[in-house]
Amino acid sequence: MLIDQIEDYAIFMLDPNGYIQSWNKGAENIKGYTADEIIGQHISVFYTEKDRRENMPGKILSEALRNNIYKTEGWRVKKDGSVFWAHVVLTTVYDDHGRLAGFAKVTRDITELKKSEDQKILINAELERLVKINTDEIISKERRFRKLIENSYDGISLLDRNLQVFYRSRSAERINGWNDVERAVQPYESLVHPDDLPQVVATLNDVLEHPNKPMLSTYRTQHKKGHYIWIECLLNNRLDDPDIGAVVCNFKDVTDRVVAEEQLREKNKQIENILDSITDGFITLDKNFNYTYANRRLGEMLGLDSQWLIGRNVWETFPDVVGSSTYKAFYKAMETGQYVWNEDYYAPLNFWEESHIYPTPQGLSVFIRDITERKLAEASLLQSESNLRSVFENSEHAIILFDIQGIVVSFNHNASELAALHFHKELKAGLSAFYYSSPERKDDVLKMIESLKEKSSITYEVSYPLPHNQTVWYEVRWVSVLNNEKQPSGIILTLKNITEKKMADLERDRMTADLIQRNKDLEQFTYIISHNLRAPVANIMGLADIMQLNGVDGDSENGQALDALTESVGNLDKVIIDLNNILQVNNAANETLEMVSLPRLVDEVKTAIADLVVKNRAKISCDFSGISEMMSLKGYMYSIFQNLIVNSIKYKRAGADPLIGISTRLDGSKACICFKDNGRGIDLLRYGRHLFGLYKRFDVSVEGKGMGLFMVKMQVERLGGKIKVKSNLDEGTEFILEFPLKPVQG
Template identity: 30%
Template sequence: MSRITDPERRFQLLVDSVTEYAIYMLDAEGRVASWNTGAARIKGYSADEIIGQSFSRFFSLEDRRSGMPERLMAEARDHGKAVSEGWRIRKDGSRFWSQAALHAIRDEAGELIGFAKVTRDLTEQREAQQALMESERRFRLLVEGVIDYAMYMLDPEGMITNWNRGAERIKGYLAGDVVGRHFSMFHTPEDRRAGLPARSLHTALKEGRFESEGWRLRKDGSRFWASVVIDAIYDEDGRHIGFAKITRDISERKAAQEALAESEQQFRLLVGGVVDYALYMLDPNGIVSNWNAGAEHIKGYTSDEIVGQHFSRFYTETDRAAGVPFRALSTAAETGRYESEGWRVRKDGTLFWASAVIDAIRDESGRLIGFAKITRDITEKRNAQLELRRAHDQLAQAQKMEALGQLTGGVAHDFNNLLMVVSGQAQLLRKKLQDDPRALRALDAIEASARRGEDLTRHLLAFSRRQRLQPTAVSLSDRAGALKELISAGLPSRLSICVDLPPSLWPVKVDPGELELALLNLAVNARDAMPAGGALTLVAENTTLEAGKHEDIQGDFVAISVSDTGVGIPPDILPKIFDPFFTTKDVDKGTGLGLSQVYGFAKQSGGTVTVSSELGHGTTITLYLPRSQAAPAEGGQGEQEEPATAVGAQILVVEDNPEVAEVAAALLEQLGHRCRVVGNTAAALAALHEGEAPDLVFTDVVMAGEMDGLALARRLRDEHPDLPVLLATGYSQTTQGLGDEFPILHKPYKLDELSRAVSATLAQPSRGNLVRFDSARSARRKRDGQRPT
């Protein structure tokens, strides 16, 4: 082989490192001229044994008699290559199933000087995939007579314009039966209803190609699983003239399709010219010695531009300065292989994310003579993975919030009922034990614990955004003094406090009580971050957020920032600070729900919250609250008149929890009212027509049965419009959008709260007229024929 040069020798060594393929050369007469390690492994001959022998010895006797070796050489000589598949013979006489390609090699003058032969042993795959034998037989028939594929054309509207023998055999129709008809006739009724035929043509026209698998119909109505490819066809002027459609019956291959997908993809890449991979060699110093079409496609350099240059030019300046190229070659030389992913640089200076493999190449004596390098552009894959990861993270967060919200709702209702019993019984006992100081101290502890439980539930509801807010327009600058006083009350004198809420601030739409609680929680956290003293600053400014900059909110907001000069938050802790029950404090120093309330309040108010912190330099937490278009209420309006305390009312208590019902009735009786208790809404409706008519219905919201407390209240409003109804709830999502439809008393409630709620409800207007409790009761009893008491 006098024509072979030194770079070609190196390339031969690259080929020799591929052990899964027999790659060798033939001279013009078909005699073996070179032999790689893969050929020796697959066919059993050493290079000394086979070089100079005719390649026909690898064929079976019947193939040699039929002249197959000569035909393949003739085909490769005339057409540039010949592809074949069939049984071949090893040195020991055993057969293996071969997939081979024979390429003609010509010199610069176009004279044939030999052939390149690539053979792969597919025996194991063939034996392990007996289910594919029929499909492979059909494939050979397709090559010989194209009868295993339905191949036909469609016009731009999807009408069939021609029909081949494979289509006739697979689908059962003659050409005269189908030409001129729409190809949707082969789809199942459900696919036609779903618009699949039109969608497949649209995809092929938009993207150039449509591929799918699914059920198709034969003439006799039977179904088969089809592999379908539709390609858009354009004329020389680029005008769309129709579609080429190829259908194959792969019913028997359906079960094995997933196992074959990867190998088929690799085969297509090989046949297509390996343009998706940069394959090239380096000398021991990292100098590029050859260059393939894939490398040119990916990196932008032609062979003339890059051969002789150092491969480090593909790395970023940062990687070169850090010695990444040198370490890659050192690792490959020491271990035989180096794999990595990272940014690489194209000729035009653009970056792409690359998957790179470097294999050390050694000669027969083990001496390092260079490296084989394979690079693939996986930028789109990486972006998709990052996007998928972000989507998974967002979904996980949303699912966590939803799960916590549902859990909180159920727990809040039951927990508040328990607190109602504890708190209510304590209030009842207080009057009986008012002369026993020791008992009163015990009751104080019980009530304090109940209040802590109530606060705990309130914080959980705030975090999960299920707290019932009463937003109104609030002027922060008007409340500056009160907010400073609120914050200062819980802070030690070692801290300096600055509150800057300028008059130019927009009003915000928030629940004032929850706003104060959020700011108080932030102040307490700032206090704990400054054990040795420091400065706490509360400032606010108007800001407009653009879409996409702060999660999913945009528009006008007021940014309220609470800053401290404390110890700061470690970076690994920062993402967790808003999680419920997460705290770095001692067990008895906090619940871990303060910042959770801040987070939930901001989100439920239509805003968001951000945090920035640096160890040793303090923390800033910023609330973004939406601007209110309504003007805030004037500070001088004064408080509403407290309704007169009502006593002696007949109250119907509707509560399905016996312990809570007992406490509610006892508290009402302590207030001077008379009670009748029923355990469900059906009993409540019946009680309206039995005995003394009630002056007020006091009902729980959450109750079992066909009708809950809210439905009962609405029915009473329709049937007894002058009968007041007061709702009680530990938590119910059904009251979220209730507004001012009915008064609501939240469990656990105190005796004075119950008194005010009952008095206010009895004094509320009815159908536009203000009716006082005593006159309404007299009128109702007169109507019902009862004697006033």
């Protein structure tokens, strides 16, 4: 009743979220609302639109919550839309259980007091008015006032209608370093920081348009030394006052204050950014377990807006937690003042959390980590261990686990059987590896165990004799096991039976050696034939020539036989020559690899077949942008290029000059060379299978032996490459050669 009868103060209660719960007569007198109209509404109705956009009501409630009491002054809005200057005191109110019940708010209308204080600001301007009075009566007073102004810590400047300075106090030079003469020639636009100039221009225009209305502006201006300082300037248009006739500017250097405020904002922003960017949830609680801060990560973990939690009680917001391990840990940290670690499961969200709880003078700071995945992984690991044990026992390998000193820790059934079979000893945990080693092998085993401290693994093959002159082979692998500090902590020994593989390898080596020897024998046989037949064939050819010279009649029976013999011997000679050429190609594979320039190679081929190129008016274009040189056998490459270019010219299409395009490209680890022409083309459906065969010719209209493509394919394959062909009749042919970038020498 006492509060209700107070008429000069608005006294009312707010709930924790700022909604009005009570209303006295003083509130009705000051703000204009009746109790029925206002109870239940949010206090934001009393704030200006600008303050609401800046969430001033929420900030004031947060400050009151943080400090238990908060005082402030500012413009407030009445029911009729008018504003008044209010002095406001907010006090937090808690119930008997220590929970936040709301806020008590006391508001007083001090508009007249505000006007009185604002009037004081104009005193300096009034003092400047005395400068214009020239009568002897006030000279002494003018001197007194001038001394007051000149010795004022704040600077005072008077500006005319064109915003030119015609008077500056002594402090003005102290503040910005410019003396009166230097300042007089400086337009204000040149001194104001470019980023602040639009604001200053707008403020000055407002000052000129609104006489007698003080306006405050804070901006940067250039000091005489070249740096910028922050000044706070109070401007008042008194141009129409006959006693002043100027725009009065009271200003002071607020650089330290602005820098300190900026640093504080940056520091707070950095702290907020750090807390919002960490992977853990973070909250602060007051001593009543009410949220005073919650970072973004916590909101993500709980699936809500973290700001919604501010001011709310933990146990009321999450009643399922009451009595839990987390509940007890929070109270323990609050009561003992000591750090507490806790793990807990929150069933409503199927969520495992790890809490690090730190007591603070204000309450608690808590880091909350989501460990759900880890818990699921631990559960999965238990199952995995069971599965691994099953694999361990059912593996085809014999497996023994040793500690770093070579003591048996564990083993599977296969290992136990091998120990009994080859060492005639029972495998037991706790025994040393040396117990199962023969005397001559103990030094080797010791060296391997020592080596595993430096190496990750050692692999070798070993054999053991069996009855009936049989042998069993094993692949033995020693592997070092590292702990979390990357230090050796154990050894795994596996033995894999590779007897079948070993026997197959030995048989393969025997067959390979046999094939190599047979190939050498065939090459030797071919060499003997190609060389030893040359002499008898040459003799027969010589005898045939002599008989023809001695007058054997070509029309006679003997003459015809002689001609047939001469032709057969000539063909045999060509076969022997071709066989020699093939042998020379095989022998050329032993040449030294060198870097072959493809453009230069084409030039050499073109020079060698210049007559053929000119005669057929052939045009050869090259694009070696993909690769212009490669490591290879130059003799092979020259032969390949020459055969393919000559074939394209020889088998040109009737009525069309030969056009040959040679290009390269890289395809992964392969170099591709393409030869494309506009010639007759090849019927691949009909002749594709025999295209690269020896003495295979499919167009007899042009002279040839069927050796060229056979030689090209053989040389490409000797270089480790492949050859492909694309062709259509009367549309040309494209040969695609693929070589490994690291060539293979055949």
